[in-house]
Amino acid sequence: MGGKGLASRAIPEKIGLAGLDEEEAxxxxxxxxxxxKVDNNALQDGYKIYHHTVFFTEKAKWAVVQQGLNQDCGYARRYHWVGESVRSYVLEPHSGISGDRYxxxxxNMVSRQSLDAQKxxxxxxxxxxxxIQRLLSTVVQRQTTLENFETVHPRMHTALHVKLPRRINWDVVRRLYDVRPASYEELLLFQGVGAATVRALALISCLIYGVELDWRDPIKYSFAVGGKDGVPYPVSRRRMDxxxxxxxxxxxxxxxxxxxRREALRRLYGLAGQF
Incomplete structure (x- = not known):
């Protein structure tokens, strides 16, 4: 169940009516x-989630598939979660991330390499x-001198989705300070914490305290034979064959x-026949 916009926001209510017991739901x-939260805010790759679907069995085994869109280049990518393989929601949780562009x-704040940055x-x-305001001022000063962000990542100055945010919701920061989240997972779920807050905290951790961040794209699999509408390119019959x-x-x-096996082959041939 799920989908875009209102359909995805109705997921909690629909799960509650699906026949699971209270704890499973x-x-x-x-x-x-x-x-x-993770794919929108902790994994900042320039793709905004616009489609969210959750699958689950009567025994509450679940999987999540989300799709994000990069509006600058027009490409999309999918994020796959399989509950049985998730050991931590904030440490290498994905079963796969697929797309056509690296x-x-x-x-990537859910990478093992970014574990110290979470702390x-x-x-x-x-x-x-x-x-935090004073630390951010220090970061901004460094950004405008020779000691700029290229020392952190050589392409950071051209990647808008990883630049230092211009605005921070200080009301959220104050409430975070009052609550003191006990874990990074709790921080991500805190109401009002978005990509800008996550990024600001990460960059302060890196540039002020010298903590390592993971700047590698975690995309694991990329595959396409083209789209019927010609996007990202026309279907290649040879490649499809x-x-x-x-x-x-x-x-x-x-x-x-x-x-x-026969049923799987039938479905494969049926899919090929659509083109």
């Missing part, structure tokens, strides 16, 4: 919420709003019942 709703500068972000919050031949071979070698 709570777990699936939480997975839906935190996955959206981004040169991505702030440092919590420490920065505990410094209080006044201290090669893909079908490869998938046929995979299905023939898969250890499943003959009826299951």
């Amino acid at each position: 709570r777990q699936v709703i939480y997975a839906s919420k935190i996955s959206s 981004e040169a500068a991505v702030l 440092a972000s919590l420490d920065v919050v505990a410094e209080g709003p006044a201290r 090669e893909v079908i031949e490869f998938l046929e071979g995979v299905l023939e070698r898969t250890a499943v019942e003959s009826s299951t």
Whole structure:
């Protein structure tokens, strides 16, 4: 269930009516919420989530698939979460991220390499709003001198989605200071915390305290034979035939019942027939 806009926001209510017991429903709703927070705010790759779907069984096994759009280049990418493989919502939680374009500068705050930055972000919050404002001023001064952001990442000055935010919601920062989140997961879920707050805390942690950030794009798989509408490019029949031949071979070698194999092949040929 899910979709775009209002459809995705109706997910909690629909899960509550799906027949799960109260605790199971709570777990699936939480997975839906935190996955959206992570892919919108903790993984800053320039793609804004616009489609969110959650799948779950009667035993509350769940998966989430989200799609984000980069409005500058017109490309999209998908974020895949499978509940059974998630050990932490804020540490390498994805089962896969697929798209057609590798981004040169991505702030990945759920990477294992950014674990120290998560801890440092919590420490920065505990410094209080006044201290954070002074630290941000220091960061801005460094940005305008030879000691600029290129020392952090060579393409950071051209990647708008990882630049130092111009505006910070200081009311949120004050409330964070009062609450003192106990974990990075709790910080991400705090009402009002968005990409700008996450990025500001990360850059302060990096530029002031020397904590390492992960700027690598975590995209794991990229695949397309083209779109029927010509986006991102027209369908290549030759490439599609090669893909079908490869998938046929995979299905023939898969250890499943003959009826299951025949059904999978039927669906594969049906998909190919759409083009």
